[in-house]
Amino acid sequence: MVNLVKNRGNCQMTTSYDIIVVGGGNAALCAAIEAAETGARVLILEAAPKSYRGGNSRHTRNFRCMHDGPLSVLIDSYGEDEYFDDLLRVTKENTDEKLARMVIRNSQECQPWMEAHGVRFQPSLSGTLSLGRTNAFFLGGGKALVNAYYRTAQALGVEVHYEAEVVHVGMSAGAFTHVELKDGSKIEGRALVIASGGFQADLDWLADAWGPAARNFLIRGTPFNRGVVLRDMLDQGAGGVGDPTQCHAVAIDGRAPKFDGGIVTRLDCVPFSVVLNKHGQRFYDEGEDVWPKRYAIWGRLVAAQPDQVAYSIIDSRSRDLFMPSVFPPIKADTLDELRIKLDLPIAAMQTFDSFNAACGEGAFSPQELDGLATDGVTPAKTNWARPLSEPPFYAYELRPGVTFTYLGLQVDETARVQAGGTPLANVWAAGEIMAGSILGEGYLAGFGMTIGTVFGRIAGKEAASYVN
Amino acid sequence: MSTETLQNARRQIEICNACRYCEGYCSVFPAITRQTAFADGDITQLANLCHNCRGCYYACQYTEPHEFAINLPQILAEVRTDSWKEFAWPRGFARAYDRHGVAIAGLLILCVMALIFLAGSLQNVGSGAGFYAYMSHVVMVAIFAPAFVLPLFTAGISIRRYWTHVGGGRIALKDLRKALQDVATMRDLSGGQEQGCNFEDEDRFSNARRVAHQFVLWGFLLCFAATSSGTLLHYVFDLHAPYGFFSLPKLLGVPGGLMLSAGTAWMIRLKLSADGALADARVRGGDMAFVVLLFAVSTSGLLLYAATGTALVPLLLTFHLATVLTLFLTLPYSKFVHGFYRLAAMIKNAKAAK
Numbered sequence A: 001m002v003n004l005v006k007n008r009g010n011c012q013m014t015t016s017y018d019i020i021v022v023g024g025g026n027a028a029l030c031a032a033i034e035a036a037e038t039g040a041r042v043l044i045l046e047a048a049p050k051s052y053r054g055g056n057s058r059h060t061r062n063f064r065c066m067h068d069g070p071l072s073v074l075i076d077s078y079g080e081d082e083y084f085d086d087l088l089r090v091t092k093e094n095t096d097e098k099l100a101r102m103v104i105r106n107s108q109e110c111q112p113w114m115e116a117h118g119v120r121f122q123p124s125l126s127g128t129l130s131l132g133r134t135n136a137f138f139l140g141g142g143k144a145l146v147n148a149y150y151r152t153a154q155a156l157g158v159e160v161h162y163e164a165e166v167v168h169v170g171m172s173a174g175a176f177t178h179v180e181l182k183d184g185s186k187i188e189g190r191a192l193v194i195a196s197g198g199f200q201a202d203l204d205w206l207a208d209a210w211g212p213a214a215r216n217f218l219i220r221g222t223p224f225n226r227g228v229v230l231r232d233m234l235d236q237g238a239g240g241v242g243d244p245t246q247c248h249a250v251a252i253d254g255r256a257p258k259f260d261g262g263i264v265t266r267l268d269c270v271p272f273s274v275v276l277n278k279h280g281q282r283f284y285d286e287g288e289d290v291w292p293k294r295y296a297i298w299g300r301l302v303a304a305q306p307d308q309v310a311y312s313i314i315d316s317r318s319r320d321l322f323m324p325s326v327f328p329p330i331k332a333d334t335l336d337e338l339r340i341k342l343d344l345p346i347a348a349m350q351t352f353d354s355f356n357a358a359c360g361e362g363a364f365s366p367q368e369l370d371g372l373a374t375d376g377v378t379p380a381k382t383n384w385a386r387p388l389s390e391p392p393f394y395a396y397e398l399r400p401g402v403t404f405t406y407l408g409l410q411v412d413e414t415a416r417v418q419a420g421g422t423p424l425a426n427v428w429a430a431g432e433i434m435a436g437s438i439l440g441e442g443y444l445a446g447f448g449m450t451i452g453t454v455f456g457r458i459a460g461k462e463a464a465s466y467v468n
Numbered sequence B: 001m002s003t004e005t006l007q008n009a010r011r012q013i014e015i016c017n018a019c020r021y022c023e024g025y026c027s028v029f030p031a032i033t034r035q036t037a038f039a040d041g042d043i044t045q046l047a048n049l050c051h052n053c054r055g056c057y058y059a060c061q062y063t064e065p066h067e068f069a070i071n072l073p074q075i076l077a078e079v080r081t082d083s084w085k086e087f088a089w090p091r092g093f094a095r096a097y098d099r100h101g102v103a104i105a106g107l108l109i110l111c112v113m114a115l116i117f118l119a120g121s122l123q124n125v126g127s128g129a130g131f132y133a134y135m136s137h138v139v140m141v142a143i144f145a146p147a148f149v150l151p152l153f154t155a156g157i158s159i160r161r162y163w164t165h166v167g168g169g170r171i172a173l174k175d176l177r178k179a180l181q182d183v184a185t186m187r188d189l190s191g192g193q194e195q196g197c198n199f200e201d202e203d204r205f206s207n208a209r210r211v212a213h214q215f216v217l218w219g220f221l222l223c224f225a226a227t228s229s230g231t232l233l234h235y236v237f238d239l240h241a242p243y244g245f246f247s248l249p250k251l252l253g254v255p256g257g258l259m260l261s262a263g264t265a266w267m268i269r270l271k272l273s274a275d276g277a278l279a280d281a282r283v284r285g286g287d288m289a290f291v292v293l294l295f296a297v298s299t300s301g302l303l304l305y306a307a308t309g310t311a312l313v314p315l316l317l318t319f320h321l322a323t324v325l326t327l328f329l330t331l332p333y334s335k336f337v338h339g340f341y342r343l344a345a346m347i348k349n350a351k352a353a354k
Helices: A026-037 A055-059 A080-091 A097-116 A142-155 A203-210 A212-216 A228-235 A291-303 A335-341 A347-358 A447-467 B003-019 B028-033 B040-049 B055-059 B072-087 B091-098 B101-121 B137-165 B173-185 B208-235 B248-273 B281-306 B313-329 B335-353
Strands: A002-007 A010-015 A017-022 A042-045 A062-064 A135-138 A159-161 A166-172 A175-181 A186-194 A247-253 A274-277 A310-315 A330-332 A393-405 A416-419 A422-429
Touching (some): A017 A447, A026 A042, A026 A447, A055 A447, A062 A097, A097 A447, A142 A159, A142 B055, A166 A228, A175 A422, A186 A228, A186 A447, A203 A212, A247 A291, A274 A347, A291 A393, A330 A335, A335 A347, A422 A447, B003 B028, B040 B137, B040 B335, B055 B072, B072 B137, B101 B313, B137 B313, B137 B335, B173 B335, B208 B248, B281 B313, B281 B335
Parallel strands (some): A042 A159
Antiparallel strands (some): A062 A135, A166 A175, A247 A393, A310 A393, A330 A393, A416 A422
């Protein structure tokens, strides 16, 4: 079948596609590759221009992978139960066990598949040794992975349109028929895979859920994930899943760009610091656990503070205990001078004094839970509690940085999108847009890429077997 | 050196140090992670360590239009050129790096050809055998010995200045060996996993540039060895040119020349399809002229051998000698010096990596 499609103002002839993939990140590419390998004719519609292709995947660096023994760059073993326990802990059991275990079990087989499709791995990066057993790092990071997948997909005949933002999914009698693009053109297809991410870049939508505080959030990833297709599908009766206020959010440097700041804006200094809000008060145990297990809760903690801002303060002894951030810290020779530079009230001095007085003697050990705790302040700091005493003093401004939102499309274990309790005939979803089916709250480092890879591949295979 | 360029390089390197995704590609990123502050000497060292393999550019999440505007291959190429100009001796010649390299090289070859013709016509032609029928051995040596030695001497001064600037210190034999091993295999163009670099076709990995470069390097070294063996035969064993095919100069020189011609031709093709925005635009012409000149040296040498006994010999000989002379005269102020600086940077890096 041949039809006329308007593309960027030009009329051109094109054939219709078997499978249309909305989105251009990891999940979309995995789906497109799996489908194209069956011989299906696949089109990727990526909203971003080529230079920004890949959604949030371009900012990632690893994926969390189960393995029964050493696998590629992964050392020792990381079994299904341990992996699932880690997930239960961070999500506070707010997860779908069946889907979660399926993702975990499938992750082991994904690693060799990824290598076979062009992805290269490397041992965990310097400063991330604690992840060497659980997370497989991509050589060059997520953009290198995305580049490799585009090469592989295009070699398989997958067509890619950039700056092709889908605004509406055409449905007829519970089945997908075509997509409509922002430029007014329509493209027909026989099956649809939606992998267009969360809605975090739409600040109005975030503000609907969070209130006006959300306008102070920074978006760590792509500005193209505005949830347009997600909202369109929900409006058309697709089953939603997840709480709109839940997301993967971390505390990042307050000076980060509004969008796309990525990895370099992260701050790993919290456990070795004293964190104050704008009223000069402490509000949470900075040393509750090692940072890889706590970084994902600090976004919400800071979001709950007045003006969504906090200040992490260290003394010179802690300066080299964490990876350097891209922005230099604010520096002063006395705590009072630092307080003035940060525009904090005088109450901050009382907080410093009582915190320092509550620190006791003991061995400080940055690489492990050292039990060096405060005595007599609330909240307590339960590890790495050293007084702020050795000038110069340094401060970083913290703001919530949203990676991706969890409100999404409900899918079954075949990645098929649900509507009113029954699956849609020919619509599948993968990646961040359905991650809320598994992540009710909290986040486990590298799990987003695992969900995207496992569900992307399933969606591609299922859609292909439908059209073939 | 331009403080603006250095400051921009420092800004980018600090972003890289907060990211570290590219750690697996080459020696530059592990070297970055060993430091938290970057003095001018550190940046110069990193710039000369960079082989412009471009893996980091195509993997980078912060390239333009992102506001961080990371283009590490380009900024390091600019610092690298600036450092060569800074350390060049005499300094006035440094401008030769970026002034229409192809035109300069062409003009120089013509001038040198004229000089050689002149020198040849002033003496008793026809008294020697082979080449020496056209130019006596004494004249050749009188021209070429200083033309070999002086540029190497000035390049030596430059490298000394570099070594002081980056705080090189004493060289251990082990560091030298490690650096030479890495040069021999061009490890820093391997992409970390033998997949090669991203040069001629955006983000596609290939070993083309690595292999082409080694054809050039090994070809050049073989030609150099051929000339050296000829010198030894002449002075030590009193065996004079022309040499037969089964002689050391020919057995080394013919394969060397073939490798050098093939390697440079391949390199020119690769350079033409690479993205110029990831290199130093100021020296594009000069860099290309250097490769073209190498191609001219080896190809004219091979043609000269092929033309033995024909009427073409005088012209080919003059052209060949002119290209060789031009190559060496421009050595301290052309892309040629990258080899010396690169080796120095790699020795320094081997030392620091311990």
